[in-house]
Amino acid sequence: MTGELDMATRTRKITQRELANRLGLSQMTVSYALRGSEMVSRQTREHVQKEAARLGYRPNSSAQAMRNGRFGCVAIVDSTEVDRSSYFGGDLIGGVHDALLSRDTHLTIARLPDAELTDENFMPKILRQLMVDGMLINYFAQIPNRLVELVEEYNLPAIWLNSKQARDCIYPDDHQAGRHAVQHLMELGHRKIGYLDHMSDRPEHFDPTTHVHYSVLDRFNGYCDAMRDAALPVRDFLGSHMRMWDDPLAVVTRWIRQPDRPTALICHDRRVVTQIIHAALTHGLSVPGDLSVITFEDINKCEMGMTMTTMRQCWEDFGRTAAGVLMDKIKANNQSMPAMSLPYKLELGQTTAVCPG
Template sequence: MPLRQRDQAAVPITMADVAKRCGLSQPAVSQALSGKGRLNAETRARVVSIARDLGYLPNVSARATRSGHLGCVGLLQSTAGWRSLLPSPLLDGIHDALAERDMHLVVAKLADEDLARAAFVPRILRERLADGLIVNFNAAIPAGIRRLIREHGVPAAWLNVRQEYDCVHPDDLGATAIAVRRLVELGHRRIAFADYSHASEPGDAHYSVVDRRAGYQQAMIAAGLTPRLLVERNPVREDQRIAFTRAWLGAADRPTAVVTYGNTIALPILIAAASAGLSVPRDLSVISFSDLDARHLGLELDVMVVPCQAMGRAAVDMLFARARPRRGHPAQAIACAYVPGGSTAPPA
């Protein structure tokens, strides 16, 4: 921290020093540095320049003591990466929404074994280091994380989970229905849903496993069509996915279109179709789910884009909404966008 000499002791530059150099009051300097008040642009620029030349840095601790706010939000992550996926657009949404509020983000990673101990309290809660929490635990959620948040009374918004209150998540149910309707409008009648990553009984898998299947089945029934789930009792191993795909592609009544749970299922389907001499989209139409427009992945693929950036922003907005209902904010489902990529066409 920049220092000056006073009675042979080095002390930090204060706002009073800046005010004295500028010939202004401390409140006026505070307004100039915070961008508030009615000072003209020339005066504000002069104050900022003098503060920079002196090496003045705001005393964040003192500001927090006065206001009761730390200007910080904590992002809670699991040390198990599969439980706390954090796509870059999601982080961008959180960061940008906080930056607009002149706030910053700290990250705390919590291990399952610690959360299982009743006495465990992470530092971010123990010392109240954040004004609120964004919780990115979204599958097989440990009971300990809910207990800690409840006991410490910190405002929290949950990411990518489906619960009644205080959460934002994609509208997976509606997104799969949009994909099915798109294929029906093109004239397809034999439309399947493929999920190789999860078992036919998903157990404690992410809620989207159930919602995407349900959205597909509901849309098929609404269109007067018979649903066909390409799902096995156990997840299909990665080294078996192309062979598994070729088996159903070779059936006499094979689907002419397929909606996939995600890109890790769409890719082996595209490979298997090509190796079987089938053309996408002439012989097989494919729609997948993705965190990004598939063109960023080098794929010509129609996708339902998960609204990661919008979810990050919505979580921050939910934390700082002015009126907080006693039971919490109702869950917010955010629509996925359908982005054509060249993998759908009318059936041959």
């Protein structure tokens, strides 16, 4: 029976047995469906999961842990240092949550200091301390070497988020995104395509122990590879003589004044787009009429009110995929999983147009 909830159901948690009785199914079928098992049909899984959510069913974590030796919970592990963990917002967390829910697993978030994450006495007990079966490690820059070593040494079931590791990681394919951005502009007829970065310099080799994220190098290299494949000159407009964040408008203006200026610019992120539009308007140029701009962003609006053409990562899909990979790893007795990159998608806005002239 799936009608109105009675008072008893509204004031206490419904059990799996009661859920099965209400749906007219066996408890085993309901259990399979809640875990997302292919032992039952997709239609049955979706029906059971929908009714479970409507009726407020929550699995008995204590009983599960005693029965199978697992907590039925996964943690997203963040650093307490804000510049070391990516800010994903609700989309990624929602994707992780939904993917775990389909496997009858909870989500918790833990913010831990480096002192604990590099402590060889704490790390072997971290799963028990957090009461989780595995971890999604959200640590993308200044990653302590000892943390990486301890995860390997104690064979902890973990997947790294937005971080390039040899294995057990998932990250956006920024190199492909850089190439795709160039290809889109070339399809619009652009050949004088520049790359403008807010970084003051660029490391020859990416080092995850520094503040520089791998995307800085990968996006630029993707741009360079696409330009060279098309036999076009690389126009690398770095703030090497002036830090972009010290005076971004001055840096952008310097390049717009060039007689052989680009007809299109690719920016590392949206912080530069507003400055480009401002500088262009100051010099009698319009975006995108005289100058096209494309960037890498999840938010497609800039401060000038225009929608930007962006290379966009769907973080909800990213979260679903990451959670699925971790659950597969746990199910496979912590077998190593290959590194996985996810593509960006081109989202058209008001900042790109056909090349003038």
